[in-house]
Amino acid sequence: MLSLQQYLPSPLHLTLLKTSKTHQDTTQLHAFAVKTNLVHHSSLSSRLVSLYADPEINDLRYARSVFDQIQVPSLVLHNLIIKCYVFNQHSHEAIDLFRDLLHKSLLPDNFTLPCVIKGCAKLNAVEEGKQIHGLVLKLGFGLDKFVSSSFVSLYAKCGEMSLAQKAFDAMDEKDLVCWNSLIDGYVKCGEVGVAMELFDEMPERDAFTWTCLVDGFSKCKKVEFAREIFDRMPNKNLVSWNAMINGYMKSGDFESARVLFNEMPVKNLITWNAMIAGFEANGWFKEAFELFGTMLDNDVVPNVATLVSVLSAISGLASLSKGRWLHSYMVKNGFLIDGVLGTLLIQMYSRCGSIESTLTAFRSIPKKKVGHWTAIIVGLGMHGMAEQALGHFHEMCSNGLKPHAITFIGVLNACSHAGLVDDGRRYFSMMINDYRIEPTVEHYGCLVDILCRTGHLEEAKRIIESMPMRPNAVILMSLLSGARNHGNKDIGEYAAHRLIEVAPDTSGCYVVLSNMYAVAGDWEKVSQVREMMKKRGFRKDPGCSSIEHRGVVHEFIVGDKSHSQTHEIYSKLGEMRNKLKSAGHVPDTTQVLLCIEDEEEKEVELENHSERLAIAFGLINGEPGTPIRIMKNLRVCNDCHSVTKLLSRIYSREIIVRDNSRFHHFKNGTCSCKDFW
Missing domain, CATH: 1.25.40.10 (Tetratricopeptide repeat domain)
Known part of the structure; x- marks a missing residue:
């Protein structure tokens, strides 16, 4: 029979526990303690909790499992687990454990309180924080500088600036952390003047103070204040440079952002991403794509965030050649085309007018999520392929995926582009009754559009x-x-x-x-x-159509004669006029929205519409048999729609036109919209 002495930890075991530094060492000792029943020994189990909770090992699951086996865990152990919960973004559990601690009649100390207050700040749990503040005052920790500083941070993060200021004013010894917390809170609440006054009152500042202020002012678009602080910074770091660029981009001052970007002594990926994303978000698609090319030339490796912005920029440009090049780059460099990249790839091909590539991209995604299905439904719908869009919707549902609000916007838009009024009413009711989705103004907008x-x-x-x-x-x-x-x-x-x-x-x-x-x-x-x-002060935008040829986008406006191939283009227009007349086309002069009496003048006005100039350019320069892809800023008029149908048959060319609401695929004398748009 074993003696009691054999169940006690030996000096060797305790030494090993004290010297353990890795997760593997600790789990091996833990296993040995369980096997020998030493895990219930208080000093050994406490040491195991301490090791597992240490940030170097940070195994919250094992730390809590050992903690739960201790009959009467000490306040120190409670503190370790609470800190570990907060560190691992499980602040709810930290607050629950703090509540258990109080129920066990354990009194928290000045190690417990800052941790649990930090947990409240992470959860934006200001009411719970106020309750803890009351307890702190009862327990006599109101003057502890770490506890008080935690309350300043909590209230500032939650936007309770009067309480943050009160907690700050009550402190006898104000450290740099609480100064930074208070200033950051005022910046986020938009109280720029107060933040600047506090900044000037600070007895000392560190790099975080300067950077925090520049970043805060930039994020709330107070770029003039951000620049003032930036210019005063004794040692500008990369974070502050990036913050200033973000601020300029958000405020729409692209030139200042570009100047600052060029002045930067060192750039990182965040810098490049900020510039590219800023250009894309503000509609400067060409600049975004060109900067991406410069970034690659500088041997900077993009990440997913970069590609998200570049894909969106290409969608805005509607440049199929650029989209295909980027897709190839992503595949060659091992990017997983799922998640958001998969969704954006589907959207990009759809907006560039290649529905075949859209479908190929969709089919290549192995584990399709609701976002991928939604993107293909939207894409098919805007190309007039309502039957396929609705078929994909039902296939998605049959695969057990639940459509969300945006999915139904895609479904309703598909019905709208195909004139499926009864289906539109039915899907609107299905969304409400079957999926319990409350219609937003966008859903009502889709239904109204179908009816109109x-x-x-x-x-x-x-x-x-x-x-x-x-x-x-x-x-x-x-x-x-x-x-x-x-x-x-x-x-x-x-x-x-x-x-x-x-x-x-x-x-x-x-x-x-x-x-x-x-x-x-x-x-x-x-x-x-x-x-x-x-x-x-309003003016009517002229009709503008663009067509891409060998990577260059050519733009035409109504009656444009500025193109280098103007002579050939107008010669082709004359040829087109004669062929259309032979095919029996009669111009619909009611589409001329100018006060012109002469019918011939009206016909000439129609012939000079921007999409016809683009079609003529495409017929001159495109390879025979290849599709002509045109992007137009306004709605296609009835006469141009009829003409483009006939031209697709006369010249045996597919002509794809994106107007301001949808795609038209003209082929063999018909259009994918079935004359409904």
Whole structure:
């Protein structure tokens, strides 16, 4: 029979526990302690908890399992586990354990309290923090500088600046941490003046103080204050340079960001990403892509964040050649094309007009998530392929994936682009009744758009008037556009009146209203609307179409004669006119929205529309049999739509046109929109 002495830890065991530094050593000793039943010995189990909770090992699961086996764990052990919970982003559990500690009649000390207060700050749990503050005052820790500093940080992070200031003022000994916390809180709350006053009062500052202020002012777009602090910094670090660039980008001052970028003595990936993301977010797609190329030339390796911005920039450019090049780069360099990269790749190909590449990218993703399905549904819908879009929706649901609110926006848009009014109503009801998704203004906007496109204007108007939220400019523009397309002047005027109330700066409202009156031949009202536009400083954007050829984007506006191939282009337009006439085309001069009496002049005006110039360029320069891809900033007019259908048959070329709402695939004399757009 073993003696009691044999169950006690030997000096060797204790020495090993004290010298253990790695996770492997600790788990081996833990296993030995369990096997020999020494794990219940208080000194040994306490040491195991301490080792597991140490940041070098940081095994919260084992630390808690040993802790739970100790009959009466000490305050020190509670402190270790609470600290470990907070360190591992499990602050809820830290607060629960603190509550258990109080129920065991253990009194917290000045090690417990800063940890649990930090946990409250991480959770934004200001009410719980206030309760702990009351307990602190009762226990007499109110003057402890570490506890007080923790409360300043808590209240500042939670935006309770009056409480943060009160806690700060009550401190006898204010350290740098609490000064930084208070200033950071005021910056995030937008109280720039107070933050600057405190900054100037500080007895000392460290690099964090300067950087924190520059970063804080930049994030809240107070870039002039950020620059003042930045210029005063004795030693500028990389974080502060990056913060300033972010600030300039967020405030739209791209040139200052570029100047600062060029001045930087050292750049890191965060710097390049900030510039590329800033350009992309503000619509400077070409600059974003070009800077990415410069980054690669400087041997800087991109990460996922870089590629997210570049894919989005290429989508904005609608440059298929650039998209294919980037896709190839991603594959060659071993990037996993799943998650957000997979979603953006699908979106990119879709917006560049290649539905075949869109489908290929989608099929290549092995474990498809709801975001991937949503992207393909949206892509197919905007290309007029509603049947395939809805088929993918049902396949997604049959695979056990639950659609979310954005998925239904894609589904409803697909119905809208194909004129599937009954399906649109059904999916709207399905979203509410089957999936318990509360419709947002975007969902109502999709339903209204479906009804307006199909001529159900009175029903669309009733829905707008019964919506639980105020209609936005997009919804009212749908009603106005529908009224124009279906010749309903009364509803058009109603929509325009509401739109001017909701968003008086919506220039498109005046343009569509003017066009509606022009189609009706009411030139007096056209003049009134245009005079109103002039007074408000609005102007009608000219039609602009672009086409990519050998990596270069060529842009054309109505009647453009600035292109280097102008002579050849207008010669091709003459050829196209003759072939169209032979095919029986009669120009629809009602689409000329100018007060022109002569019919021949109207026909010439139609022939000079920007997409026809782009088509002529594509026929001259493109390889026979290859698709012609055109991006247009405005809606395709009825006459150009009819002409493009005929040209696709006459020249045996597929012509893909993206206007301001969807894609049209013209092939063999037909269009994917089935003459509904």
